[in-house]
Amino acid sequence: DSGVTQTPKHLITATGQRVTLRCSPRSGDLSVYWYQQSLDQGLQFLIQYYNGEERAKGNILERFSAQQFPDLHSELNLSSLELGDSALYFCASSEEGYGYTFGSGTRLTVV
Amino acid sequence: EDKVVQSPLSLVVHEGDTVTLNCSYEVTNFRSLLWYKQEKKAPTFLFMLTSSGIEKKSGRLSSILDKKELFSILNITATQTGDSAVYLCAVHYPNSGYALNFGKGTSLLVTP
Numbered sequence: 777d778s779g780v781t782q783t784p785k786h787l788i789t790a791t792g793q794r795v796t797l798r799c800s801p802r803s804g805d806l807s808v809y810w811y812q813q814s815l816d817q818g819l820q821f822l823i824q825y826y827n828g829e830e831r832a833k834g835n836i837l838e839r840f841s842a843q844q845f846p847d848l849h850s851e852l853n854l855s856s857l858e859l860g861d862s863a864l865y866f867c868a869s870s871e872e873g874y875g876y877t878f879g880s881g882t883r884l885t886v887v
Numbered sequence: 888e889d890k891v892v893q894s895p896l897s898l899v900v901h902e903g904d905t906v907t908l909n910c911s912y913e914v915t916n917f918r919s920l921l922w923y924k925q926e927k928k929a930p931t932f933l934f935m936l937t938s939s940g941i942e943k944k945s946g947r948l949s950s951i952l953d954k955k956e957l958f959s960i961l962n963i964t965a966t967q968t969g970d971s972a973v974y975l976c977a978v979h980y981p982n983s984g985y986a987l988n989f990g991k992g993t994s995l996l997v998t999p
Contacts, residue, residue, distance in 0.1 A: 778929060809986060819930070819975065819989040832983035866929065870985065878929040 779803065780869050780879035788885045794855040797882045801848055801869030807831070808850040809876065810842055814863040825850055857886045889914040893976050893990035901998055904966050908993045910976030911958040920959050921987065922950055923975040930975055933961070966997045 779802035789795055801808050810822040812835075821834035825844035836842075839857075844850040854861060862885050870876035894909045912920065919937040923930035934943045939954035947966075952959045963970055973994050977987040 778931075780929075807984070818991040819977075821980065821983075821986045821988065824984045824986055826984065832980070832986050834980070834983070834986060864928075876985070877932070880928045 778877045778879060780867060780877050782865075782867050782879035782882050784882060785880065786883050786885075788887060789857060791857055791859060791886055793857050793886075794853065795857065795884065797852040797854070797865050797867075797884075799850045799852070799867030799869075799879060801850070801867075802877060805869035805871050805876075806848065807870045807876070808844055808848070809868045809870075810836075810850070810852050811866040811868065811878075812863045813866060813881075814860075819866070822852070854884070859886050862886045889978075889980065889988055891976055891978055891988055891990035893974075893993050895993060896991065897994040897996070899996045899998060900966055902966060902968060904997075905962065905964045906966060906995065908961040908963075908974050908976075908995070909958065910960070910990055912976075912978045913957065914978045914981065914988065916981035917954065918979045920952055921977045922959070922961050923977065925973045925975055925992070926971075933974075963995075966995075968997050968999055971995055971997045 781800040783798045806827045809824045813819045822836040824832040842852045864881045866881045868876045868878045891912045922933040934950045936952035942951045947964045950961045973992040975992045977989040980986045
């Protein structure tokens with residue numbers, strides 16, 4: 777157990793729907809990062825939050841959004857889902873610094 | 888454009904072999920290069936390299952960075968079937984906190 781908790785582990789939903797992925801960082805970590813991993817694109821950075829504030833943005837679609845709450849857990853919201861959004865979504869956390877710990881991921885399947 | 892390129896994309900070796908995985912990068916404002924191992928799910932951290940020419944070692948795994956030539960290698964000696972995994976190399980995006988730009992990975996299969 778890495779200490780980073782992601783729920784749910786698996787999610788199957790239809791095109792056009794909206795889903796929310798949840799991440800609880802390791803105790804004491806202020807930063808949360810979201811990544812998407814697909815077969816063709818590899819592991820891609822989406823967005824980072826630090827202590828409730830957006831810190832950096834990567835290749836995140838406008839249909840996707842995230843937030844970090846006062847208790848430091850984070851949610852990634854994916855809307856108007858398309859087949860191509862099917863992927864593994866990872867959350868990672870760090871206190872602040874170079875190396876961080878990944879959660880076990882949420883596998884999203886859009887049908 | 889910042890990029891990380893890993894080679895080979897896949898590799899099959901026999902137990903006991905030594906393997907070398909390659910990672911080349913182009914990134915502005917380089918800070919560090921990281922190696923991760925990904926088995927079934929989450930990537931797990933192996934090494935972080937910031938200084939050129941200094942080898943990091945952990946058991947049978949070692950890694951070194953060449954900042955002049957912009958590449959790193961990950962060596963695994965006396966491979967075991969448990970080393971079968973995807974090995975990911977990443978560098979930090981410039982001006983993006985500590986977000987990582989990952990390569991596509993090298994898929995290593997160690998056969999008995």
